[in-house]
Amino acid sequence: MKAWGGFLAVAVVACELTAANAQELRAQLSPHDFTTLAAEIGAKVEKIAVREGDRFRKGETLIAFDCSIQRAQLAEARAALGAADKTAAVNSRLLELQTIGKLESDVALAERDKARAKENASAAVLGKCTIQAPFSGRVVEQKVRAQQFVQPGQALLDILDDSVLELDFVIPSKWLVWLKPGHTFQVAIDETGKTYPVKMTRVGARIDPVSQSVKVTGAIGGNYPELSAGMSGKVLLTPPQ
Numbered sequence: 001m002k003a004w005g006g007f008l009a010v011a012v013v014a015c016e017l018t019a020a021n022a023q024e025l026r027a028q029l030s031p032h033d034f035t036t037l038a039a040e041i042g043a044k045v046e047k048i049a050v051r052e053g054d055r056f057r058k059g060e061t062l063i064a065f066d067c068s069i070q071r072a073q074l075a076e077a078r079a080a081l082g083a084a085d086k087t088a089a090v091n092s093r094l095l096e097l098q099t100i101g102k103l104e105s106d107v108a109l110a111e112r113d114k115a116r117a118k119e120n121a122s123a124a125v126l127g128k129c130t131i132q133a134p135f136s137g138r139v140v141e142q143k144v145r146a147q148q149f150v151q152p153g154q155a156l157l158d159i160l161d162d163s164v165l166e167l168d169f170v171i172p173s174k175w176l177v178w179l180k181p182g183h184t185f186q187v188a189i190d191e192t193g194k195t196y197p198v199k200m201t202r203v204g205a206r207i208d209p210v211s212q213s214v215k216v217t218g219a220i221g222g223n224y225p226e227l228s229a230g231m232s233g234k235v236l237l238t239p240p241q
Contacts, residue, residue, distance in 0.1 A: 016179040025235040027187060029159035029220070029227060033135055040128040043067060048146050050139050050157075058136045063144075063156055068128035074122040078117070079234035084108070084115040137161035162229055165199050167218040169235050173207045176214065178240055185218075189233035197221040198235070 042110060043065035093109040140158040143170050144150055167187055183200040193204045197220070204215035222225065 022050070025171065025237065026232065027167050027235045029165045029229050031162050031187075031229045032164040032166060032199045033137070034140070034153040034160035034229075035134065037062065037131055037134075037157045037159060038063075039131075039152055039154045040097060040130055041065065041067075041070075041125060042149070042151050043070075043129065043181075044074070044149045045146050045156075048142065050142075052139050052142050054134045054139050056139070056159075058133050060133045061130050062133055062139075063131040065150075067126060070122070070126045070129060074119070074126050074223050077122040078120040079113070081115040081119045088112040094118045096108045107225070130200070131156065133159070135161045136163065137209050139187055155197055158177065165171070165220045165227055165229060166201070167220060168215060169218075170211075171216050171237070172215045173212045175237075175239060176203065179216070179237070184221075184238045187218075187220075187233050188236060189227065189231050190224050191228075191231045192235075194226075195236070208241050 015200060022051040037164040045063060047064045048062070049060070049064075050062050056062060088105075088108040088111070091105045095102060137160050140160055143155045143156055150156065179200065181200050181202060185198055185200075186195045187198050188195045198218040199221055200216065200218045202217050204217075205212045
C-alpha cells in the first residue's frame, strides 16, 4: 500500500506540474506610449540634442532646424502689420474728420487684418522649427543626421515612454469569466531570468472566433531598471478549480 500510495502521490505532483506548465503563456513587454516624430516643414537639421538610447524629459527640445528664412519672413510680416496698423489708425481719424469715406477706412482695416493673419501664419511656421518631446522617455531610433535637409512629413526620431511597461499576451476567451482587470499574477522574463508582478489592466475589444482567444494587457508593478520594451517571457496563470 505504501508503494502504491507513493506512486499515486508522484503522479498527482506530475499532473499538477503539467497543468501549471500548460498555463504559461508567451508575452512581450511594450511601452506605455510610442511614436515617430516627423518634420512639419522643409528645412535643414541644425541640431539633434539626443541620440539612440538617450533619455529625455517632456517638453525638452529634441531637434532644431535652421529657420533663418522663416525668421526673416516673420520680421517682414511684423513690419507689414505695423504699417497697416498705422494706416488704419490714420484713416479712422480722417473718417472722424469726414475727409475720407467709410469705404477707404474699411479697406484699411481689412488690410490690417490681412497683415495680422500673415504675421500669425509666419509665427506658426517658425514654431515648427523646433520639435519638443511630447512625453518623457527614450530614443529608439534616430532616422536623420545634423545638416541633413528634410521634407515635410519625413520621419526624424522613434521614441517611447518606458516609465510604465505593459505586458501584452493572448488568453483563451473562456478565461474571461474569471480573469478580469485588477487580477494579479506573475511573469517570468527570459532576458533577466526573474519573475515580476503584473496587474491586469484591460481586455481587447474583439475575440478571435477561429482561435477563441483574446488579447489582454497588464502593467508591471514597480520600477525595474533592468526591464526594457521588447523583452519577452512566460505569463504564469492558473485557472481556478
